[in-house]
Amino acid sequence: MGFLKEFKEFAVKGNVVDLAIGVIIGGAFGAIVSSLVADVITPLLLNPALELTGAKNIGELAWNGVAYGKFLAAVINFLCVAFVLFMLVKGINKFKKKEEEAPAAPAGPTQEELLAEIRDLLKK
Numbered sequence: 001m002g003f004l005k006e007f008k009e010f011a012v013k014g015n016v017v018d019l020a021i022g023v024i025i026g027g028a029f030g031a032i033v034s035s036l037v038a039d040v041i042t043p044l045l046l047n048p049a050l051e052l053t054g055a056k057n058i059g060e061l062a063w064n065g066v067a068y069g070k071f072l073a074a075v076i077n078f079l080c081v082a083f084v085l086f087m088l089v090k091g092i093n094k095f096k097k098k099e100e101e102a103p104a105a106p107a108g109p110t111q112e113e114l115l116a117e118i119r120d121l122l123k124k
């Protein structure tokens with residue numbers, strides 16, 4: 001019974017649930033970015049190259065049997081995801097910085113002040 005209880009505590013912890021949600025959202029976000037790259041960015045950037053080569057999409061681009069189109073699509077996809085994640089982390093860091101700048105509660109006396117007070121009391 002102890003093993004099941006430990007597993008339940010582990011599985012229900014906030015970190016595990018947050019990770020699971022992150023993975024699910026990441027998968028959905030990956031599909032959005034893939035569609036953005038394939039349907040919007042690639043036609044805008046590579047339409048002339050596709051017309052010259054006669055390829056219908058970026059994945060068909062090849063040179064001497066080397067299919068560089070799929071690699072190019074993966075690079076564009078990575079750059080889009082990296083940029084969006086950079087902006088997300090930048091926003092989160094800005095938010096955290098504002099929280100840290102909030103004034104903290106006034107601290108009690110410092111160690112030096114306490115020692116000086118004890119010294120003065122001992123002199124009396």
